[in-house]
Amino acid sequence: MTGKLYLVGVGPGDRDLLTLKAVRVLSEADCIAFPQKPGQGSMALEIAGAHVPDDKRLLPIAIPMELDRAPAQMAYDQGAAHIAALTDQGLSVAYLCEGDPLFYGSAMFLIERLATRTEIIIVPGITSLTAAAAVASRPLAARNDRLKVLPAPLDTETLRHELQHTESVAIIKVGRHFHRIRNLLRETGHEKALVIEHAMGTKQKISPLDAFADEERPYFSIILSYRGEEDWAR
């Protein structure tokens, strides 16, 4: 593992959903790096903590959560420099990623900065997408179904068109867009969608679209809808 950076998917929130490979990398790496919101804990470290030996060297990377991208970019610059200083010395670093490193994750900011300097190895993880489907016991897609992953901040016209033309959809980053998304789903035949909060985490909750009052917003949620031809529960 000498001098390598491992981007390790730690899955959606259940410590038993780490892979054997992820657990082995965490036990063997010289240093464990992870993103952290300033003044808060690290969700990735909370998920994987049970598998990080007590005496392991830790490298928290504090990422400011602001609309302006510059402070976060600077934090990744510094974090990447710290990691590279370690790998240049021949040490191995495991960077913890919630879910999967390459599925809407922050790992890409390290790939952008370090790909030409450090050998990077990706350890895939369970995504929030399959975790949400699992807790809902609802297949995502089959046969020739299209499956679209759509971030909620996309503009309304784009979302409407994509929703009209798909069998299966997962809407991520819902947050403050919930009311607009709910209206769009109802308008495009996806009114049976499910809202899944904290899939596989301790605060897990599964609700129909209608379960929320107008002023209420589901938190850390993903919305799944299927309207293809398969009859999942005949």
Add this chain to the structure above:
Amino acid sequence: MTGKLYLVGVGPGDRDLLTLKAVRVLSEADCIAFPQKPGQGSMALEIAGAHVPDDKRLLPIAIPMELDRAPAQMAYDQGAAHIAALTDQGLSVAYLCEGDPLFYGSAMFLIERLATRTEIIIVPGITSLTAAAAVASRPLAARNDRLKVLPAPLDTETLRHELQHTESVAIIKVGRHFHRIRNLLRETGHEKALVIEHAMGTKQKISPLDAFADEERPYFSIILSYRGEEDWAR
């Protein structure tokens, strides 16, 4: 676990990419069921075999591979009846699924048949999608990128339109559709797509679109393309 059916994702092909939860379920279940092509081995059992104790009761479900759906449907009817006979006796059954059970898998055929009769628990697995991205070291999507999973047998007009309007795409079930798909990708600005065969398996191979002669077809492959705004390797 009494009387329950576990649909267990065993990941894309590396025995170390099973989750801790999957390994525990395989060790504790009374019976291990798996799909098998007649006259051939079972890919799911090959992947997970190292984690199945030697004395475990096995239930292979032979699935005929024919264009006509009726024989396969009958095989799932029989397999589901076998499983239900076991769970009705209070035994637990783990059914092995390549990749993730709910991502274009055969597990849905058991869900359709058993959801109203048996308690079903899904153990998510690493998908071919994130495995392919991992071996290519290429992020799937970030920020407000759309990510579309498109089965290659879809009609040309649908595929062209979906490819024109996305930042990221994964094309699955490529097989005999390779030449048509390659032409469509070139036409829609996805000419830098990568063809990933047997991701994380022993026969893993990563190639640019151009690497194949006209008469050649990549096998067990997924095609990934990204043409969004992120600069992955600056």
